[in-house]
Amino acid sequence: xxxxxxxxxxxxxxxxxxxxxxxxxxxxxxxxxxxxxxxxxxxxxxxxxxxxxxxxxxxxxxxxxxxxxxxxxxxxxxxxxxxxxxxxxxxxxxxxxxxxxxxxxxxxxxxxxxxxxxxxxxxxxxxxxxxxxxxxxxxxxxxxxxxxxxxxxxxxxxxxxxxxxxxxxxxxxxxxxxxxxxxxxxxxxxxxxxxxxxxxxxxxxxxxxxxxxxxxxxxxxxxxxxxxxxxxxxxxxxxxxxxxxxxxxxxxxxxxxxxxxxxxxxxxxxxxxxxxxxxxxxxxxxxxxxxxxxxxxxxxxxxxxxxxxxxxxxxxxxxxxxxxxxxxxxxxxxxxxxxxxxxxxxxxxxxxxxxxxxxxxxxxxxxxxxxxxxxxxxxxxxxxxxxxxxxxxxxxxxxxxxxxxxxxxxxxxxxxxxx
Numbered sequence: 001x002x003x004x005x006x007x008x009x010x011x012x013x014x015x016x017x018x019x020x021x022x023x024x025x026x027x028x029x030x031x032x033x034x035x036x037x038x039x040x041x042x043x044x045x046x047x048x049x050x051x052x053x054x055x056x057x058x059x060x061x062x063x064x065x066x067x068x069x070x071x072x073x074x075x076x077x078x079x080x081x082x083x084x085x086x087x088x089x090x091x092x093x094x095x096x097x098x099x100x101x102x103x104x105x106x107x108x109x110x111x112x113x114x115x116x117x118x119x120x121x122x123x124x125x126x127x128x129x130x131x132x133x134x135x136x137x138x139x140x141x142x143x144x145x146x147x148x149x150x151x152x153x154x155x156x157x158x159x160x161x162x163x164x165x166x167x168x169x170x171x172x173x174x175x176x177x178x179x180x181x182x183x184x185x186x187x188x189x190x191x192x193x194x195x196x197x198x199x200x201x202x203x204x205x206x207x208x209x210x211x212x213x214x215x216x217x218x219x220x221x222x223x224x225x226x227x228x229x230x231x232x233x234x235x236x237x238x239x240x241x242x243x244x245x246x247x248x249x250x251x252x253x254x255x256x257x258x259x260x261x262x263x264x265x266x267x268x269x270x271x272x273x274x275x276x277x278x279x280x281x282x283x284x285x286x287x288x289x290x291x292x293x294x295x296x297x298x299x300x301x302x303x304x305x306x307x308x309x310x311x312x313x314x315x316x317x318x319x320x321x322x323x324x325x326x327x328x329x330x331x332x333x334x335x336x337x338x339x340x341x342x343x344x345x346x347x348x349x350x351x352x353x354x355x356x357x358x359x360x361x362x363x364x365x366x367x368x369x370x371x372x373x374x375x376x377x378x379x380x381x382x383x384x385x386x387x388x389x390x391x392x393x394x395x396x397x398x399x400x401x402x403x404x405x406x407x408x409x410x411x412x413x414x415x416x417x418x419x
Contacts, residue, residue: 015073040180073157075140185229222406283346321345343381
């Protein structure tokens, strides 16, 4: 493993019929792509193939033009797991029993309290002409091959095993084997502005970026992420330039930036409230608990977030949140009056400093000419009073719910920033 390379390019091969038919989402490839990229290895292709021997052979043969091939899947104990025999054919070698791999299998079955079968013992057989990589998290061993200029690494398809063996074993081996051009990036999180409008605002800045930097627009529900990244031989210089360009970006679109490096808006809001020793509650109708889910997905949220009232029907709005029934009849349940009463009621009932509330028509049905699908009133109750805003997010239910959640938290974030 003395070979040193500079500009390292990689391809990922994901093996499994279940990936092709959509039965299982290929999270391994996205995770591996992320890890390789941040460690300076450029991913130039991702192949998803079936369990057949011909599929695997063709994929391996098509990857001889890169420096590194990362394979996941097909290493289990069942008949359709044929990655190891196919690797033997590709590298013109045979299978041999590896005592370290066998001992690892024994220890795992001992720890789990299960008896070993002959099928499990077979997992300790690996191709003769490879470097054995221990998998302490499962029974499928990993292997490292070199052919020409290319390194081929085979890993299990179980995400938990793959991630752990990559982190604990393979990454350090890659760093010893390859010399890579330093890579750096910054992700800027924006909301409240569409992709095309954002592009117009930063057009001149983008056109004047150094040629070793690139910008990517990554839109998703209710937000646009901006990824600024690049490679340069001088790591410190690269990072300094990225920092300078990000400062320029803040001067152009600072009002729309809510965070950096993929930090979710819920985390940003919770941290702001934590610093002020304030608490938050939610009252949700059309979002049905989605905002509560966003908040409770953040570790340590319990010192800020107290809870939620999912008031999906009018009875709950009236009895638990104190919404006036006559206002529902007069203004409609999807209205400024109801949203604000929900927020004020939640803040009072759950005894918190701040509350956000949503009421709307998520769709796909239920809209009217006056209140079409996608209409959502959002209210924020604060110690200083309550304010609200009407939105229309479109006709897709999932989009409406997610955008309403992000917009709700962003309204609170903007209020906190102005204090």
